[in-house]
Amino acid sequence: MTRRKRPEDLRSFRWFGAKDLRSFGHRSRLYQMGYDQQEIAAKPVIAIVNTWSDINPCHAHLRARADEVKRGVWQAGGFPVELPAMSLAETYVKPTTMLYRNFLAMEVEELIRSHPIDGVVLLAGCDKTTPATIMGAIQVDLPTIFVPAGPMLRGNYRGQMLGSGSDVWKYWAEKEAGQITELEWNEMERGIARSFGTCMTMGTASTMTALADTLGLCLPGASAIPAADAGHSRMAALSGARIVEMVFEDLKPSDLLTTKAFENALTVHMAMAGSTNAMIHLIAMARRCGVKLTLDDFDRVSEKVPVLCNIRPTGAFLMEDFYYAGGLVALWKQLASLLHKEERNVIGTIGGALELAEVHLPDVIRSLDNPVAARGGTAILKGNLAPDGCAMKPAAADPALLKHCGPALVFDDYDAMMRAVNDEELDVTADTVLILRNAGPVGGPGMPEWGMLPIPKKLLKQGVRDMVRISDARMSGTSYGACILHVAPEAYIGGPLAAVRNGDLISLDVANRSLTLEVDAREIERRLAEWRPPERDYSRGYLKMYAEHIQQAPEGCDFTFLQSPHKLPEPEIH
Numbered sequence: 001m002t003r004r005k006r007p008e009d010l011r012s013f014r015w016f017g018a019k020d021l022r023s024f025g026h027r028s029r030l031y032q033m034g035y036d037q038q039e040i041a042a043k044p045v046i047a048i049v050n051t052w053s054d055i056n057p058c059h060a061h062l063r064a065r066a067d068e069v070k071r072g073v074w075q076a077g078g079f080p081v082e083l084p085a086m087s088l089a090e091t092y093v094k095p096t097t098m099l100y101r102n103f104l105a106m107e108v109e110e111l112i113r114s115h116p117i118d119g120v121v122l123l124a125g126c127d128k129t130t131p132a133t134i135m136g137a138i139q140v141d142l143p144t145i146f147v148p149a150g151p152m153l154r155g156n157y158r159g160q161m162l163g164s165g166s167d168v169w170k171y172w173a174e175k176e177a178g179q180i181t182e183l184e185w186n187e188m189e190r191g192i193a194r195s196f197g198t199c200m201t202m203g204t205a206s207t208m209t210a211l212a213d214t215l216g217l218c219l220p221g222a223s224a225i226p227a228a229d230a231g232h233s234r235m236a237a238l239s240g241a242r243i244v245e246m247v248f249e250d251l252k253p254s255d256l257l258t259t260k261a262f263e264n265a266l267t268v269h270m271a272m273a274g275s276t277n278a279m280i281h282l283i284a285m286a287r288r289c290g291v292k293l294t295l296d297d298f299d300r301v302s303e304k305v306p307v308l309c310n311i312r313p314t315g316a317f318l319m320e321d322f323y324y325a326g327g328l329v330a331l332w333k334q335l336a337s338l339l340h341k342e343e344r345n346v347i348g349t350i351g352g353a354l355e356l357a358e359v360h361l362p363d364v365i366r367s368l369d370n371p372v373a374a375r376g377g378t379a380i381l382k383g384n385l386a387p388d389g390c391a392m393k394p395a396a397a398d399p400a401l402l403k404h405c406g407p408a409l410v411f412d413d414y415d416a417m418m419r420a421v422n423d424e425e426l427d428v429t430a431d432t433v434l435i436l437r438n439a440g441p442v443g444g445p446g447m448p449e450w451g452m453l454p455i456p457k458k459l460l461k462q463g464v465r466d467m468v469r470i471s472d473a474r475m476s477g478t479s480y481g482a483c484i485l486h487v488a489p490e491a492y493i494g495g496p497l498a499a500v501r502n503g504d505l506i507s508l509d510v511a512n513r514s515l516t517l518e519v520d521a522r523e524i525e526r527r528l529a530e531w532r533p534p535e536r537d538y539s540r541g542y543l544k545m546y547a548e549h550i551q552q553a554p555e556g557c558d559f560t561f562l563q564s565p566h567k568l569p570e571p572e573i574h
Contacts, residue, residue: 005248007042011142014573015116016040022574026116043079044118044247046240049108049133051124053087058126058205059149060196061227065236069121069147072240078119078247080240083111090127090205098474099446101128101135101281102550102559103542108136114571117142119247121239122217125149125198127477130208131281134217134253135558138288141254141567143246145346146217147239148209150227151319152197162192164199165478166313169452177460197227200319202311203477207274208281211265213328216256216345220353224327226320242346251346257289260340264350266297267338270305271331273314273377275477276391276485284556290565295380295389295554299513302376307395308334308366313480314395315372317364325361333357334367381484383515384524385470385496385506388488388554394510396480398466402510404482405518406431406468407503412438412534414450421456428456433468433506437497438534440472440490441550441557445536445543451475451485468508470515472497474553484508484515486553492533499527 008017015026016037027037048069052062066082073080086104088097112120120140122133125148137144155162171188174180198205209223219239225232262282269278279298286293308331311317317325332339332354341351359365366372373395381390394402409432411417417436420426428434434453441447453469469483472490489495496517500506505518517524538547549559556563 005250010044010118010247012045012116012118040079043077044244045116046073046078046080046119046121046243046247047112047115047117048080048082048121048123049085049111050082051085051087051126051129051133053089055092056087056089056126057091057193057196058089058198059087059124062123062149065123065147065233068233068236069123069240072237073244076241076244078244081115083115085111085133088126088128088132095444096446096448097128098448098557099444099546101132101557102546102562104129104132105135105562108133109139112137112140112142113568119143119243120145121243122146123149125205125209127204127208127277130205130212131285134212135285135288138253138257138285139567141252143243143249143251144217144253145219145239145243145246146212147236148212148218148223149205150197150225150229150232151200151206152193153195153226153228154200154318154320155192155194157188157191161318162188163201163312163318163478164192165203165476166201166480167192169479173455173460173465176457195228199478201313201478202272202274202309202319204275204277205477206319207269207272207278207477210272210274210328211269211278211282214265214268214332214350215261216343216350217253218345219347220345221327221329224319224323226323246346254289256344256346257291258343259291261343262286262291262293263301264339264343266301267305267335268331270302270376270378271308271335272311273307273309273373273393273395276378276393277474277477279378279391280474280486280553280557283554284558284563287556287558287563288565298378299380302378305338305376306368306371307373307377308368308371310364310366310372313478314377314393321361321364325364326357326359329353329357330359330365334359334365337368379510379513381508381510381513381515384521385500385515385517386487387496388552390487390515391485392483392510393480397482401466401468401482401508403508404468405505405507406433408433408435408500408506410435410437410500410502414439417453421454424458426456426458428458430459430462430464430467433470435497435500436471436473437491437500438472440487440492441552442547443490443492443533443536444473445538445547447472447474447553447557449474449476452479452481452483468506470497470506488552488554490552494528494531496524496528498531498533499524501527
């Protein structure tokens, strides 16, 4: 057991407690802001890293939550300071927030390291902000607690539940097929997002906050609380109070983020049929902790963990229902035999948290003997088209497409693809395999969520609602269908996807985890030798740094110079 810290052991004491000229300057500036020395004396300084902004609907309430965290910090005897960080609004940041995940991680790391901080509260939740803020906090390794933004309320359309993302794609297809009117579409537009908070399907946001919770960084079960629920405000205040004690206990991310903790996260990810994006983010987070997580680990766990969460896009319900069903701790209860229950969290252990858990709606959170699907939510495929691997969510695809062979129809850029799929004379059938390339980490740039390629309008009118689609891009966690993603190496850097030509046969066999381009190896090699990627302007600034240092999806899309457990030394204070 680590000795409880004394006030003079606090990191902030180096800034405020010394009797020298530099500390005089620090204290006098406190007075300048209206604080008295007694307000900070012997108190931990708690950074509230807030990713709120006026243009992030997922985080619209985090301005208020920051004040609630402060309330808890003050009550527990700490001194809160709010530090704004990049917001990364998934809806509005183009070409993709993934381009800036590492930027935010760097910002959080440097914000914490460079300020007189003893403990950290991370306020985030929108897709990339959860892994980014945690990745930054890992590198400094001060006591840290994560306050998830929480899912928004259920959408509503004429008495039907609407799920963000998932039902957008579904009803857009019906609109394009002529099955619903423009008036009906506009009515859905006004009913699908009814409150602040993240997507209320099991998209990337809900997946990553649940995984942060499982890794032990939240008050247990915090990730399931709807953003608009009063319990969310209480959770924020309790988190503020808890971080003060964590500082004195010196309970840090390195104490929580063990190999077994990441194995728990993999188990929960499969049981939720979580977003395919989690593969990239968990690998990046793990490797910053010195845990060598690989795509093969995902596939290994997928084989033994069934899907238990009946939540869209794989199931029928939404995150609000998940909360009413008992939330994440209830899911842990169902998975108890598969979890390392001794793993710690910010207040105890997973085993302790699930002791009083109950499942209130058994159709929302299923049992191991009554799963939504017998195998986990994701599959890792390999073959001559993806030698380093690619990802798929079989439970969200038409089962008839899990073994398929069809001719390729290839697109080198997104705009060309969109023009083609809207052309009702397009030479395409339901057996065609649509391919989009040059949309990976470098080629995108940033690996945009373009991987759920739209079904051609011609096929929509024939009643087709799913087909095999392949790309080196990602797709939204709210998406569904027979979409094969994260093909690595990506086409832009000369991966085999660059060799595919229209009409080439592509074979998919999910049961055997294979994806094959049915072309002779020598011919593939010849085509790749002739390949020239499209031009990209990476001439300066962050984009230039990104293109030169970004890793491929199986390595977590981190920067080569950041993916290390090494901690930089404390800053000099002079």
